Amino acid sequence: MPPRPRRRPSDRTTRARLASVLALCLVAVGSTSTLPPASAHEGAADPAHAYYGILGANALDLTTLTGTGVTAVSLxxxxxxxxxxxxxxxxxxxxxxxxxxxxxxxxxxxxxLDAGLQYPPSWVFDVGGDTRFVNQYGDVWQGQVGARVPDAVFNPRVRRAQNRYLHRLSAVLDDGPIAAIRVGGLWYNELHYPPATVGDHRNSLWAFSPTAQAQSPVPGYRPGQGTTEETAAFLTWYLEEINDYGMWQLRHYRRAFGWRPTLQLLLPGWGVRPGDVDKAVAGGLRGATRGELTGALNEGLDWAGLLPRAATVRGHNEAYTTWVDAADQGTDPVYESPVRHLVRLAEPLGLPVAGENTGTNSPEEMQRSVDRVHELGLTGLVWMNAAQLQDGRWATLDDYRRLLAP
Incomplete structure (x- = not known):
């Protein structure tokens, strides 16, 4: 099984652009949060018992991991x-x-386990209803390999197809335990809508197919139009719908694979931060506020709304960042790194936090990632990916070994 080509939306160009946006926002709005500092939530887990893994491991020679401290690899x-x-x-x-x-x-x-919902068979797009995301400009989301995903947020027929597949996959793997399952279901198997920018169009919101509009509390609404009340109703619904899909996955993975595996709820990007929703509503969703400029609102990264619900699902579940290597942009909750912000949100709920890097990382960024396991009490770190560890241009397996040494 050769590994699939995989590119992250949070590549170096996107990370640099997001850092610039956050820096501009910091100057513009200052620090106004009254939440306690993140240090109040540190030490949520025992780092001595954290797991360390490697992604993209289908073709990896497993004997090379002997004595490295790596305890898990992806399938x-x-x-x-x-x-x-x-x-x-x-x-x-x-x-x-x-x-x-x-x-x-x-x-x-x-x-x-990565079940591969991000690699749908072609027949899924013919199950009925609108099976592709559509933005307010009429753009139909296609995407590249790994991002060419059907609309499982608004189309229940797609979800039914996914559910049947998960049970078939469970039967294939029934002979042995699965330690963890990566849960996200959308592009790159992460939980988020397509990106805010497609071609020349900015500020895309992906709830404008006929199937989605039939469920909207304000059908016919368009960003930049309508009343403040209509804008608030639309945005609340838009964020709730993708969180509902995340919850659907947690429940249905449990039904297919039982209570034993850890479910890693893959949460990418920077996330919606305090004040983002109110500012976007006040601005009429015209794309000029911080949460829109970072793409967090457009992609539906409403962790504060999702995690209290995820904490109610039985079994061991983790809030899992796919950007554990991100640097803090400040000490305020608006500008702290995604992993630090997830710990702030998840720790009071008793929900563990783990994560992975974005790829093409330096040894220094690997050091930062491993340090955060200890600093923030993460339950695990999984490195992206096996090929890059062996490439020589980025952090290597020897670097990983040295950092994991007792």
Missing amino acids: EVGWDRLEPQRGRVDPVYAAQVAGRAEQIRAAGLDVI
Whole structure:
């Protein structure tokens, strides 16, 4: 099973742009939060018992991990490969998946499953209703490999197809334990809408297909138009809908795979921060406020709304950042790094936090990521990815080994 090509939306260009936006916002609005400092929430877990993993490990020689301190590796599956025809599992590919899972366990490592909902088979786009996201400009989201995802937020037929697939995958992997499962379901298997910018269009909001509009509390509303009340109703609904999909996944992964695996709820980007929603509503969703300029509102990164709900799902679940290497832009909750902000939100709920880096990271950024396991009490760190660790241009497996040494 060769690894899929994978690019992160939070690559170096995007990270630099976001840092610039945040710096401008810091100058413009200052620091006004009254929340306690993040240090009040540090030490939520015992770093001596944290897990350390590697992503993109399908082709990795597992013997190279002996003595490194790595305890888990990912098993990436493609929905399109396992179920290329609706309701029919490819037996050859299924045997490959089950065999790789057994190899990982035989090497004394834990299996972190990526079910591959971000690699949908072509037939999913024909299940009925609008199966693609549409923004207010009429752009239909297509995306590249790993981001070419159907609209499971607003289309229940897509969700039903995903649910059946998860049960089929569970049956394939029924011979051994899965330690953790990556949960997100949308592009790059993270929980967020498509990006705010598509082509020449900025400030995209992805709830304008006929299927989505039929569910809107203000059908026909367009950003920049309507009353303040209509804008607030639309944005509240827009954020709640993607959080509902996140909750749907947590429940249905549990039904398919049981209570044992840790469910890692993949939360990308910077996230919606205090004041973002109110400012965007007051500005009429015209794309000029901080939460819109960073793309957090457009992508639906409402962690403050999601995590209290996620904490109610039975089993071990984690708030999981895919940007653990991000530098703090300030000490205020608006400008602290995503992982620090997730700890601030999750710790009072008793919800653990773990994460991964964005990729193409330096040894210094790897050091920062590992340090945060200890500083913030993270339950785990999974490195993105195996190929980059062996490439020589970025942080290496030897760097990882040195940092994980007792």
